[in-house]
Amino acid sequence: MIKINLLNGPGIQYPNKKKKLEEVLTKLDIEAEKAPGERGKFEEEQFIEAEKKLTEEEAKTFAPQARKAPRKWKKIAILVPCALVIAGGIAIFLFRNEVSSPLSRETTSHIPSTKEKWVTHKIKNTETPQQKTKKITTAPKITTPGTPVEEIYLPDLNIGTNLLKGAADLTRKLLELIEIDYIKINLSTGSLSGILNNPTLEPHLREYITKWNYFSSMDVFFTSEETGRKKVITIFTTNFPSQGEKSYKYFDLSKIAKVIGYSAAQSKIPVPLLKITGKNSQNWIDACVIGACNIHNFPIFLEELTNFNINIAYNSILLMRNRQGKYEFTIELKIIKERKNA
Amino acid sequence: MLCLAISKDSIRHARIEDENFSWQNIKYIEKTSLPFELSPRNIETMINQFGNILESIIPEERIVDEEVLLSLPVEMGSYKIYPIEEKVDEEILPQYLEFCEEKRLGKRYKDSLVQFYPLEENRFLAISFPKRLISSIAETISKTGLKLRLVDINFISSLYGVEKIYNTTSLSSWALSLVCDAFQMVALMKGSNIISLTSFTLMEGGGYKILSKSNHNEEMVSLIEELDRVRFSPTDKLRTVEKFYVYSYDTHSDYFNIFLTYRVDNIEVVDPFIKFKPLRLYKGDGDGAGAMSQFTDVVGLLYRFYYGEL
Numbered sequence: 001m002i003k004i005n006l007l008n009g010p011g012i013q014y015p016n017k018k019k020k021l022e023e024v025l026t027k028l029d030i031e032a033e034k035a036p037g038e039r040g041k042f043e044e045e046q047f048i049e050a051e052k053k054l055t056e057e058e059a060k061t062f063a064p065q066a067r068k069a070p071r072k073w074k075k076i077a078i079l080v081p082c083a084l085v086i087a088g089g090i091a092i093f094l095f096r097n098e099v100s101s102p103l104s105r106e107t108t109s110h111i112p113s114t115k116e117k118w119v120t121h122k123i124k125n126t127e128t129p130q131q132k133t134k135k136i137t138t139a140p141k142i143t144t145p146g147t148p149v150e151e152i153y154l155p156d157l158n159i160g161t162n163l164l165k166g167a168a169d170l171t172r173k174l175l176e177l178i179e180i181d182y183i184k185i186n187l188s189t190g191s192l193s194g195i196l197n198n199p200t201l202e203p204h205l206r207e208y209i210t211k212w213n214y215f216s217s218m219d220v221f222f223t224s225e226e227t228g229r230k231k232v233i234t235i236f237t238t239n240f241p242s243q244g245e246k247s248y249k250y251f252d253l254s255k256i257a258k259v260i261g262y263s264a265a266q267s268k269i270p271v272p273l274l275k276i277t278g279k280n281s282q283n284w285i286d287a288c289v290i291g292a293c294n295i296h297n298f299p300i301f302l303e304e305l306t307n308f309n310i311n312i313a314y315n316s317i318l319l320m321r322n323r324q325g326k327y328e329f330t331i332e333l334k335i336i337k338e339r340k341n342a
Numbered sequence: 343m344l345c346l347a348i349s350k351d352s353i354r355h356a357r358i359e360d361e362n363f364s365w366q367n368i369k370y371i372e373k374t375s376l377p378f379e380l381s382p383r384n385i386e387t388m389i390n391q392f393g394n395i396l397e398s399i400i401p402e403e404r405i406v407d408e409e410v411l412l413s414l415p416v417e418m419g420s421y422k423i424y425p426i427e428e429k430v431d432e433e434i435l436p437q438y439l440e441f442c443e444e445k446r447l448g449k450r451y452k453d454s455l456v457q458f459y460p461l462e463e464n465r466f467l468a469i470s471f472p473k474r475l476i477s478s479i480a481e482t483i484s485k486t487g488l489k490l491r492l493v494d495i496n497f498i499s500s501l502y503g504v505e506k507i508y509n510t511t512s513l514s515s516w517a518l519s520l521v522c523d524a525f526q527m528v529a530l531m532k533g534s535n536i537i538s539l540t541s542f543t544l545m546e547g548g549g550y551k552i553l554s555k556s557n558h559n560e561e562m563v564s565l566i567e568e569l570d571r572v573r574f575s576p577t578d579k580l581r582t583v584e585k586f587y588v589y590s591y592d593t594h595s596d597y598f599n600i601f602l603t604y605r606v607d608n609i610e611v612v613d614p615f616i617k618f619k620p621l622r623l624y625k626g627d628g629d630g631a632g633a634m635s636q637f638t639d640v641v642g643l644l645y646r647f648y649y650g651e652l
Contacts, residue, residue, distance in 0.1 A: 001501060001502050001505050001534045002459040002461070002467060002498065002536065003502070003646065003651050003652070004457075004459065004469065004493075004494045004495055004498050005492050005493060005494065005652065006414070006455060006457065006469075006471055006476050006493035006494070006495075007476075007480070007490065007491075007492065007493050008457070009455075009457075010455055010456050010457060011436055011440075011456075011457065011458065012435070012436055012439065012457075012458045012460065012466070013457050013458060013459050013460070014460065252605075253603055253605060254603075254604060254605035254606075257603055257604045257605075261574070261575055264574075265575065270547060270548070270574060271573065271574040271575060273596055273599065273600065274603050274604070275596070275599055275603070276599075276602070276603055
């Protein structure tokens with residue numbers, strides 16, 4: 001390893017050729033006054049060659065630079081065959097008049113091919129021709145290897161799964177009725193705000209919320225006119241049942257991150273971050289999933305997550321539009337720690 | 343002896359009171375925040391404030407002529423690897439390298455201390471650093487009654503530290519990355535030899551922008567592309583290098599957080615304290631691997647002292 005010492009003065013730093021500090025400091029002061037070094041005995045040819053090389057290379061440190069052109073050609077070289085393959089695929093699809101599986105979106109996903117093979121493998125194995133024609137909402141449950149989670153945790157896990165399913169349903173329906181500003185759903189309450197697509201949709205919205213599977217009671221339903229458009233704010237209490245799946249498996253943090261990455265790829269949203277927010281509890285790890293998305297793909301992402309029966313108890317979901325008009329979400333959750341010696 | 347490692351917003355510092363170094367003699371490893379953010383644009387602030395900062399971190403019980411090992415922030419300097427062709431005569435080599443650096447740096451050349459470190463395969467790493475920063479810091483340290491023995495660069499101190507902590511010389515290839523909010527710096531290594539140095543920034547929606555590069559070869563491109571993908575598609579293993587070490591001064595950085603949660607087999611967040619742990623160790627940012635990694639550079643300085651490679 002090189003041993004840097006900026007006190008050793010300028011020039012080539014051959015090992016074991018050091019100078020005294022005083023000498024160096026004096027030299028530094030003198031150098032600061034001096035003009036750039038003169039060419040001296042340089043051989044002209046080498047000199048010109050070096051100059052040519054340097055003008056060809058980018059050399060500024062910590063100054064943003066554009067990528068070299070060849071990279072663009074590389075991209076084109078990759079994208080053109082891909083486009084041809086996709087176009088061919090579409091042609092075959094139209095020719096055969098078949099309905100594609102939602103899982104076949106894998107091939108056109110923007111997520112690179114390093115996606116987890118074990119997950120893909122499981123899904124492919126569980127596919128049947130019938131399932132290929134189904135919507136994502138009916139995608140098969142993904143069976144996962146791993147130690148079963150103790151029964152004591154099932155109610156929390158089921159409540160979380162129902163929260164996810166409920167939020168997916170609600171968001172999908174709301175998209176038909178309002179321009180969503182935010183939706184927040186936790187284990188006991190829900191709230192949302194948005195602008196009705198059409199003022200006449202108000203009764204439909206009220207009816208949908210009150211008939212929503214996990215609705216308990218309405219606390220606030222407030223509308224106001226804003227520049228000819230009707231804004232709606234509502235707060236309601238929720239009730240998520242603790243019944244549901246009878247079997248969940250333990251996944252470690254790495255696998256959980258992969259589940260999130262895979263679900264994002266399947267729903268065509270940028271892969272969000274899994275952020276650990278606290279590790280103090282003996283039994284739980286507090287965490288959250290933070291990301292941005294196209295709002296139409298958000299319900300699909302939630303449903304993709306529910307396909308994995310694993311040791312995650314979802315606590316709350318917040319989807320909101322930021323100042324730039326883009327949607328961001330935060331899903332708070334608890335990861336149950338596996339007790340190896342239990 | 344005092345070891346001071348400076349990054350853009352803090353100084354990490356350690357003290358050994360005994361002349362005979364042993365890991366048990368490390369009195370403490372601490373961190374002090376800088377009252378401003380250091381960048382190449384505010385060198386003057388650093389020069390003006392350094393005396394006060396130094397006074398605030400030097401222990402009250404002074405030792406006469408106590409030696410100081412110092413590491414400066416990597417982003418204050420500029421780096422370039424020059425491969426030297428056979429036809430360049432040894433006699434004119436110093437002038438040849440200086441000429442290349444002068445061309446590269448332009449107006450900055452006359453204000454820079456330029457050093458060339460020989461690498462394997464007839465290559466030289468050129469390092470240029472603002473002269474005024476080094477000389478004024480050296481002067482301030484001298485006025486305080488301390489004796490400046492070494493001025494290193496934090497990223498290179500960390501490379502040295504990682505080599506000693508993990509005994510990386512046996513690896514066929516490895517890399518160290520400094521992850522900051524504003525940029526990432528990566529050194530691609532073969533044994534003890536630096537192959538390539540690159541700094542880049544990751545774009546929000548994917549992709550990256552190269553900020554600086556030296557000997558930016560295909561392996562480095564492949565490595566950065568793999569690192570970019572880790573954000574969006576968790577992967578089991580990086581293919582380009584046998585081992586990838588990562589550390590950060592921005593311990594709350596979202597991207598750095600990925601390395602702590604998305605466990606990739608051959609990525610390791612540097613834990614500088616796997617071989618020793620001082621009794622008094624700063625834990626203001628937590629005591630996990632992520633928080634501890636910020637001390638990689640100061641531990642690198644301690645190793646340089648321990649091995650007598652100053």
